[in-house]
Amino acid sequence: MQYFTICAMEDTDLSSDSDLDALINCTLLYAATKFKRKKRIWKSSYLRKRETHGEFRLTSEFSDDQFTNYFRMNRMQFEEVHNTIQNKIYHEGSRAHKEITTKEKLAVFLRYLASGNSYKSIGYSYRLGDRTVSKIVNEVSAAIWECLQQTFLPDPTEELWKQIAKEFEQRWQFPHCVGSIDGKHIVVKKPAKSGSSYFNYKHTCSIVLMATVDANYKFITVDIGSMGRFSDGNIFSSSILYKKIQNKTLKLPEPDMISGGEKELPYVFVGDEAFPLLENLMRPYPKRKVTANYENKVFNYRLSRARQTVECAFGILAGRFHVFRKPFEIKLASVDNVVKAACVLHNYLRMTSTATNVEDIADEELLSDQLTSIRYNNSRNSRNAFLVRENYTHYFNTTGAVQWQRDSILRGKY
Known part of the structure; x- marks a missing residue:
């Protein structure tokens, strides 16, 4: 396509309206083809390392006391809460965007509660976008209320x-x-x-x-x-x-x-x-x-x-x-x-x-x-x-x- 465009420029009389239109069409076609061939990068290299360098990955190295202090609940409680709400917060990932696991979503929400840090700060440490953190906090908090309220905060009889x-x-x-x-x-x-x-x-x-x-x-x-x-x-x-x-x-x-x-x-x-x-x-x-x-x-x-x-x-x-x-x-x-x-x-x-x-x-x-x-x-x-x-x-x-x-x-x- 690039060769055709060059030849067209050499043999075309730009004073002719038809030849000029043909040159413009060829140039646009070349640009569109080049855009399609370009691989789209859906996120930065910093965010792509979430699975290996994100803070959630590092929590697996915590001792039991460190885990409890970090999330304000022990590992057994974390697993119990996760098993209760995971069906409410699970979504399949797209081909371009690998799925954020339900455990990682719960971890983001609990860390937000425990630390009070901003969405942007949580996003940096977990290698997520701040808007993604916002959606996770809303989604998990609603799921916790819906799944645990009847058991741990029921309407009194x-x-x-x-x-x-x-x-x-x-x-x-x-x-x-x-x-x-x-x-x-x-x-x-x-x-x-x-x-x-x-x-x-x-x-x-x-x-x-x-x-x-x-x-x-x-x-x-x-x-x-x-x-x-x-x-x-x-x-x-x-x-x-x-x-x-x-x-x-x-x-x-x-x-x-x-x-x-x-x-x-x-x-x-x-x-x-x-x-x-x-x-x-x-x-x-x-x-x-x-x-x-x-x-x-x-x-x-x-x-x-x-x-x-x-x-x-x-x-x-x-x-x-x-x-x-x-x-x-x-x-x-x-x-x-x-x-x-x-x-x-x-x-x-x-x-x-x-x-x-x-x-x-x-x-x-x-x-x-x-x-x-x-x-x-x-x-x-x-x-x-x-x-x-x-x-x-x-x-x-x-x-x-x-x-x-x-x-x-x-x-x-x-």
Whole structure:
């Protein structure tokens, strides 16, 4: 073709329109043929070495302790999670693009949770494009929630509520408590064209994670995605949990007698001053009512002991998954998926670990630097809610009293 073009140029009279058109057609044909012959390079040489030099390949050299520290789960747990979700995240590779294995996808997602590094940083270490990392994080987080949620974060039933209440009574001496509730601001990068919708009282942009936790620091319910500007009681009042409490559709057991008690008491959640006082939600007495009132101090202390489980759970979550230590710089829909997956993995690890994780104890005090509390609530409370709190107060100071509560009050723990 190249020879034909040269000959055409030697023998062609360029002043003739027909000869000029023929020369142009020959030149275009030559260019098209040359383009077809050129082998297309689908990725750089750096990315082509993913299988031999990528970080996932190097993790096979880790010791058991290094593997657990790197992925925040041991090899057996990694394999179990992988076997559960692999059918959801498997895709056949094309001829030009060799398939990324399901194990490598899970590894990328777990490393993102554990480190909190950007997609670009993860991409460099795993020799993947940052857009590929983004797709993997979305795909794996959705698969983890879909496959593990029913087992490790199921919708509570009446039997489950009773089991949770029994554990709270045995471990934290608060009978009929079915969960500790709190909400935390998860800092995110300001979404485009969002105005002040996500701007919170700490002058950052955030969405809210509203959660209830059982006596063993496991999440019972999670509600994610409320805008950060709703920093008062509006966050809880707009949550699904509040609506179910008000509509009596939460499947809570009917009020009954507490062992040694004199009156039937409802099953309740415990929260701090950010929440309203409801028949099924206890909050502490305000400071003005505990200054010279020993009985109210006892109630506040006993409630605080039970309520600390949710603070510890958030601390463990942020201590284990460092992605919560930095602002999320990804899309809000992706943040929701990542947070839900992190919560269900937190429960999975709490239920499958054979020994107490040292991080659980060490990281309980990390919360104030990572997840911001929601603001206090000054909403009005019903009379029945006041009566329920008074009945609990009476119980904690009579037949439900424990030996060490007086010493704790004297030390100022209320």
